Amino acid sequence: MDSVFTLDNLTVRFATKEGAVAAVSDLSFALGRGECLGIVGESGSGKSQTFLASMGLLAPNGHATGRALFQGQDLLKLDREALNKIRGNRMAMIFQDSGTSLTPHMKVGNQLMEVLTTHKGLSAEAAKKRILEVMEAIRIPEIDKRLNQYPHEFSGGMRQRVMIAMALLCEPDLLIADEPTTALDVTVQAQILQLFKALKQHTRSAIVLITHDLGVVAGLCDRVIVMYGGRVVEEGPVADIFANPKHPYTQGLLKCMPRLDQDLDAELEAIPGQPPNLQKLPPGCAFAERCTHALPRCAAERPGLRDLGPGRRAACHLLEAA
Ligand SMILES: Nc1ncnc2c1ncn2[C@@H]1O[C@H](COP(=O)(O)OP(=O)(O)OP(=O)(O)O)[C@@H](O)[C@H]1O
Ligand code: SF4
Ligand SMILES: [Mg+2]
Structure with missing residues (x-):
């Protein structure tokens, strides 16, 4: 695949008085021209920081390691001036909080x-x-x-x-849209998603769509990455993920996806329990405390991402036992 944007073991840490916050850990993926990638996960799972880090926009107490390759150039190595040239031209980001930008x-x-x-x-x-x-x-x-x-x-x-x-x-080569339509009413949301679709088709822009809304992912994205505790827990083509989710967290997300006959606000938070504390991540699977399928080894041993077929990965001990 001719990759427009590649993350290679991106890791983001924040220094705080209470210790280091492991916001993003060893995140890797590649995105091709004309492709739309959905990034989903609960609040605090590292979605925004992944892309802020890639664009050189981390808070001063943040630090990123790994590589963020945009058309072959490592963005983490560029100075402010070089980044400014790329941002807002070949690469654009719609921020979650538009008021400040x-x-x-x-x-x-x-x-x-x-x-x-x-x-x-x-x-x-x-x-x-x-x-x-x-x-x-x-x-x-x-x-x-x-x-x-x-x-x-x-x-x-x-x-x-x-x-x-x-x-x-x-008409950027890469558009990163972080919850772009959350503040907008449903009709405008739909129109804007149509514009993204047109952008993708006409200019072959690569699009990253960060969202809590799995319905939006289904309508626009080709692939989806599910994040939990700053890591990828599952990745695959949208149709596969919806039809056959492999990770218990993805299965939970899909189960609490709002249906048309439901209140639109009742979504991801419906999985019982709390997201992990990023200052004190457990040595094993970060989802173990909330996982109804947890095995004895899950608390102690972190599952690695396993290849499950073309473009399909998930990190769960159940898949190794299978
Ligand atoms: N400057 C900072 N100092 C310390 N921790 C930070 C800082 N900025 C972000 N974090 C932490 O990094 C983690 C990941 O944040 P991120 O903004 O990527 O979450 P998110 O997945 O985008 O969530 P949401 O869906 O709410 O936007 C959070 O736990 C957040 O508290
Ligand atoms: S590794 Fe264990 S705790 Fe984590 S999702 Fe899989 S079964 Fe659940
Ligand atoms: Mg965010």
């Missing part, structure tokens, strides 16, 4: 223009035309008025849409 003192229209004139070399006229197209596509009303406003004049949902517009304008 727009420039506060610059009109939204000018921020969007800058993406196209500075990074893409478009004329002002061509840039304006393209901005209007994208704003219309993501259903931003009163576009001309909106373009003349500052970010603080936008609601959270509207700011999120501006961030999405900005990412789509770049």
